[in-house]
Amino acid sequence: MKIQIDFISEEEEEEVLFRVHGMDKHVTQAVNILSPREKETGHLLCKKEEKFFNINADDVMYLESIDRKVFVYTEKDTLEITEKLYVLEEQLSKRSFIRVSKSMLLNFDKIYSFYPKLSGNLEALLVNQEKVIISRRYVAGLKRKLGMGERE
Secondary structure: OOOOOOOOOOOOOOOOOOOOOOOOHHHHHHHHHHOHHHHHHOEEEEEEOOEEEEEEHHHEEEEEEEOOEEEEEEOOOEEEEOOOHHHHHHHOOOOOEEEEEOOEEEEHHHEEEEEEOOOOOEEEEEOOOOEEEEOHHHHHHHHHHHOOOOOO
16 A cells, blocks of 8 residues: 655645545545544445445434444435444434434434334334334433423
8 A cells, every 4th residue: 555645735625535446444444534524514424335425414314233234324215334333322422313222323303203102112203204113221311302301
C-alpha cells in the first residue's frame, strides 16, 4: 500500500481519497474514523450490494441486529452497517433513537402509535405502517422518553 500526503492552501477544502481494489472492514473503519463530522450530523455509512450510501439518521426507521449483522431500515430500503448495535446506540443516544429490544434500536420520531399486548410487550405502528415489538424489558425507557411517570 502506498501513502501520499499533499499539502494544500488554507483556502482549499481538505479531502481524503481512497483507491482500493474493494471495500473491506479496514477501509470502512478508516472512512468512519476520518469522517467525525458525519457522526455529529447523524449520518450513517451503510452498504447495499457492494455500494456504500451516506444515510441521514433522521431517515432511519429502526436498526436491527440479525445473526451478528446490523441492518438499517428506512421507509424504502434495507441496508447493512458495519458497526455493532451497542456502538450505534451510543452514537445515536443524543438523537431520537431508543433501545426497544436486545436486537433493535427504534427511531422514536417514526412511531405513529403503540398499544399494549397481553404479554406485557408493546406493539408499535410506525409511520410506514410497519409493526415492531417493544420488549416489556424496555417499556420503562419508552415511558421515560414520553415523560410518562410510573403509576403510584
